[in-house]
Amino acid sequence: DAKTTQPTSMDCAEGRAANLPCNHSTISGNEYVYWYRQIHSQGPQYIIHGLKNNETNEMASLIITEDRKSSTLILPHATLRDTAVYYCIVTDYGGATNKLIFGTGTLLAVQP
């Protein structure tokens, strides 16, 4: 079972920041937080991941709380092409099988 809880859906205005929350209250010390997204009729796409510190790349920023029980994915300037299902995944570090356990994710609808 997925170790994360996410809202089912969210709306965001085009050009504004989209903040997608994720709860992972049972996360353990060696587990990372990964974010993927899936645009309709495509395969999932890796976005970003983190362990303790906040992370930023060309796509998004990841803010992890100090107790690591929750995190927020931030898309700084959402566009219509960011409309997708966003998955927050918690997974073991260094496991023999790097399988991803997906939940049902958050459907982000970016409105014009």
Add this chain to the structure above:
Amino acid sequence: ETGVTQSPTHLIKTRGQQVTLRCSSQSGHNTVSWYQQALGQGPQFIFQYYREEENGRGNFPPRFSGLQFPNYSSELNVNALELDDSALYLCASSHQTSGSYEQYFGPGTRLTVT
């Protein structure tokens, strides 16, 4: 750099038949994972192949089997198809390094079982 490709794009089969789905991994990647995604659900892990051997399996029956070839491409075989096997089948490639869960997905094969 060539991305992950899957074939065929769509497939219709009859209950009880067998099906083979194919995946070509991204250049430089040595690991292939397969996922099943039912409508409205997140992808579910089927199994993973590394160096031509199964390297982990999800909660799927033995009629789901796979292969990985020396060039790291892979096949997913499903025998005795059931109606519930209708889904999008996703292949993902990665490079097996400790702690990395960054996987690159193909566009998927949509399987319909009637």
